[in-house]
Amino acid sequence: MRALIIEDDQTIADFVARGLREAGFAVDVTADGEQGIQAALAGQHDVALVDLMLPKRDGLAVIDELRRRGRTTPVLILSARRSVDDRVRGLQAGGDDYLTKPFAFAELLARVQALVRRASRTAEPTTLTLADLTLDLLSRHVTRAGTIIDLRPREFALLEYLLRNAGKVVSKTMILSHVWEYNFDPQTNIVDVLVSRLRDKIDRPFEKKLLQTVRGVGYVLR
Amino acid sequence: MQLAHMSRPFGLRLALWYATLFVVGAISIVYLTYALTAASLAQRDRQIIQSKLGEYSAVYDQGGVRALAGTVEAEQRTAPERLFVRVVGRSSEALVLSSAEGWEPSTLEIGSLQLADGTLVQVGKSTEARQDLLARFRATLGLITLSIVVVALTGGWLATRSAVQPIRRLGEVVRRIIATGQTDERVPVGRHDDAISELTQLFNAMLDRIEGLVRGMRGALDNVSHDLRTPLARLRGPAEIALAGPPDLGRYREALADCVEETDRVLVMLDTLMDISEAESGALALRREKVPLSDVVERAVDLYREVAEAKGIALAIEPSADVVVNGDRVRLQQVAANLLDNAVKYTPAGGRVVVDVARQGDRALLRVRDTGVGIPPDELPRIWDRLFRGDKSRAERGLGLGLSLVKAVVEAHGGAVSVTSEPGRGSTFVVSLPA
Numbered sequence: 001m002r003a004l005i006i007e008d009d010q011t012i013a014d015f016v017a018r019g020l021r022e023a024g025f026a027v028d029v030t031a032d033g034e035q036g037i038q039a040a041l042a043g044q045h046d047v048a049l050v051d052l053m054l055p056k057r058d059g060l061a062v063i064d065e066l067r068r069r070g071r072t073t074p075v076l077i078l079s080a081r082r083s084v085d086d087r088v089r090g091l092q093a094g095g096d097d098y099l100t101k102p103f104a105f106a107e108l109l110a111r112v113q114a115l116v117r118r119a120s121r122t123a124e125p126t127t128l129t130l131a132d133l134t135l136d137l138l139s140r141h142v143t144r145a146g147t148i149i150d151l152r153p154r155e156f157a158l159l160e161y162l163l164r165n166a167g168k169v170v171s172k173t174m175i176l177s178h179v180w181e182y183n184f185d186p187q188t189n190i191v192d193v194l195v196s197r198l199r200d201k202i203d204r205p206f207e208k209k210l211l212q213t214v215r216g217v218g219y220v221l222r
Numbered sequence: 223m224q225l226a227h228m229s230r231p232f233g234l235r236l237a238l239w240y241a242t243l244f245v246v247g248a249i250s251i252v253y254l255t256y257a258l259t260a261a262s263l264a265q266r267d268r269q270i271i272q273s274k275l276g277e278y279s280a281v282y283d284q285g286g287v288r289a290l291a292g293t294v295e296a297e298q299r300t301a302p303e304r305l306f307v308r309v310v311g312r313s314s315e316a317l318v319l320s321s322a323e324g325w326e327p328s329t330l331e332i333g334s335l336q337l338a339d340g341t342l343v344q345v346g347k348s349t350e351a352r353q354d355l356l357a358r359f360r361a362t363l364g365l366i367t368l369s370i371v372v373v374a375l376t377g378g379w380l381a382t383r384s385a386v387q388p389i390r391r392l393g394e395v396v397r398r399i400i401a402t403g404q405t406d407e408r409v410p411v412g413r414h415d416d417a418i419s420e421l422t423q424l425f426n427a428m429l430d431r432i433e434g435l436v437r438g439m440r441g442a443l444d445n446v447s448h449d450l451r452t453p454l455a456r457l458r459g460p461a462e463i464a465l466a467g468p469p470d471l472g473r474y475r476e477a478l479a480d481c482v483e484e485t486d487r488v489l490v491m492l493d494t495l496m497d498i499s500e501a502e503s504g505a506l507a508l509r510r511e512k513v514p515l516s517d518v519v520e521r522a523v524d525l526y527r528e529v530a531e532a533k534g535i536a537l538a539i540e541p542s543a544d545v546v547v548n549g550d551r552v553r554l555q556q557v558a559a560n561l562l563d564n565a566v567k568y569t570p571a572g573g574r575v576v577v578d579v580a581r582q583g584d585r586a587l588l589r590v591r592d593t594g595v596g597i598p599p600d601e602l603p604r605i606w607d608r609l610f611r612g613d614k615s616r617a618e619r620g621l622g623l624g625l626s627l628v629k630a631v632v633e634a635h636g637g638a639v640s641v642t643s644e645p646g647r648g649s650t651f652v653v654s655l656p657a
Contacts, residue, residue, distance in 0.1 A: 082493070083507075084507070084509075085507075102485070102489060154527075154528065180524070180525055182525060182559075189529075190525060190526065190528065190529055193528050193529045193532045194528050196532075197528065197532070215475075215479040215483075216478065216479035216480070216481070216482030216483045217479075217482060
């Protein structure tokens with residue numbers, strides 16, 4: 001997998017590049033709109049991460065140029081502008097997803113992978129498995145070490161989301177938006193409560209703990 | 223800038239149009255007067271000549287050439303205005319001549335009469351006096367026309383200047399505001415109740431509105447920068463302490479985790495503060511649509527079901543007739559969620575939180591009742607303040623912004639919030655929205 005980062009803030013570009021490399025991506029980094037367009041046209045990238053405020057050509061212009069030249073590379077827009085209008089404008093210009101700064105790297109990675117997956121259209125699996133834990137999407141049965149575990153719908157949704165991102169840390173915000181489709185941060189630990197209930201059911205009776213808390217970042221199944 | 227370039231030619235154009243129309247009108251009247259006067263003077267002369275001819279032909283018929291010559295001679299001596307008379311016989315010789323000199327047909331108005339025996343009687347009247355009179359009349363009319371032009375131009379200039387003046391004043395104020403950014407200036411409103419005064423008043427009203435928004439945004443910025451200092455200090459502290467101590471991986475991990483968690487809190491706080499400020503200053507963009515309040519309530523209850531259950535609180539929606547409001551769905555969900563958050567947080571195990579929707583006249587009500595710790599009377603008015611945390615609430619996790627956001631968003635919808643509380647027994651929060 002090859003990713004292109006077009007971002008003029010050196011620190012952000014470095015940390016995103018390092019994180020993506022650790023996740024197995026080959027990464028190219030450019031610092032302005034002109035170079036970004038050149039690099040995107042020259043290379044075969046599976047995904048591009050484009051900042052909106054760029055020197056020479058701004059992010060929207062970059063995306064527009066790529067789309068006019070027939071490039072369908074999925075684009076994740078990174079921006080410090082958080083209003084709905086900016087989001088809509090970015091997506092209308094041909095961006096595929098939009099992430100507001102500051103962001104959790106876990107969320108960025110999840111979105112980048114979702115874009116790549118969507119573009120490659122790999123067949124949807126009907127069961128998700130991790131170690132001795134299995135979730136059947138069709139029958140909606142969950143088993144661990146052969147034992148059937150009874151989950152409430154919301155717990156099932158959380159487990160499904162964690163399993164789809166197995167091995168990767170997901171943040172509370174990501175869980176809120178995927179499990180509840182809720183896009184602002186309630187101040188109570190709603191996610192903590194659901195996670196601990198899920199943990200009671202899938203981990204407590206078993207020796208090996210699969211659902212782990214990464215303090216300050218989120219949760220991971222591994 | 224545009225206005226200045228436009229108002230000058232505009233004023234001039236107006237003045238020229240006015241003057242041109244005025245002058246054309248005046249000149250036509252003057253010309254008409256002159257033409258009528260000249261025509262009537264000529265007419266009078268012709269009448270005098272005709273009557274003289276009639277008189278002479280009568281004298282000739284009675285007394286012949288001699289009698290006519292006598293009459294002419296006598297008249298030449300006595301008449302106030304001298305006429306030229308010539309009588310020509312059949313043989314083309316002059317029989318009677320009033321005087322030889324002065325018979326100059328170009329300066330005379332001449333009338334002729336052929337008598338029965340073929341004799342021709344001619345009477346000439348000098349046009350000199352008439353031309354003189356008309357020349358004086360022309361001079362006078364010329365002067366009048368000239369003064370009309372002057373009056374028209376001056377009047378036009380004055381009139382348009384006074385018409386353009388308020389527009390120009392408006393332009394000057396706008397230019398000053400653009401240059402200085404001081405929106406507290408206002409354009410003086412004219413005494414007359416006309417279109418320009420109305421425009422000026424509208425312009426001033428627009429400035430009032432802009433000034434209000436700008437002041438709101440400035441205040442918001444001040445508040446946000448103030449409110450962010452504490453969490454930023456909390457962010458910096460652990461990092462500094464970890465760095466100052468002896469190298470220890472465990473400590474570093476702790477400090478980093480603290481920093482990330484605190485950063486997330488700062489971010490939520492920043493977003494919430496911006497939302498509150500925008501809602502309070504009227505800058506919050508509401509995407510209004512028809513929203514059934516029961517949907518809003520169900521979503522919020524759905525969000526807090528697990529939390530309430532884990533805490534041993536009964537969370538229920540009281541069935542009621544649905545009410546539809548015109549509002550921003552996401553914002554209203556935020557309102558309901560924050561009220562529930564508050565209720566669940568301050569209700570102990572075994573308690574109840576009940577949500578219901580009702581219609582009261584032209585208002586839609588959303589009520590959240592809890593059997594929680596309640597709010598002391600002295601704290602009641604302050605719970606909506608930003609960052610206010612009551613004595614009991616300090617123990618709970620939170621930013622102290624939830625209720626402020628509720629109030630700001632509800633008021634931005636044209637609604638109102640209220641609360642009643644009995645310490646130890648519980649509180650009831652009521653959101654009232656225009657239905």
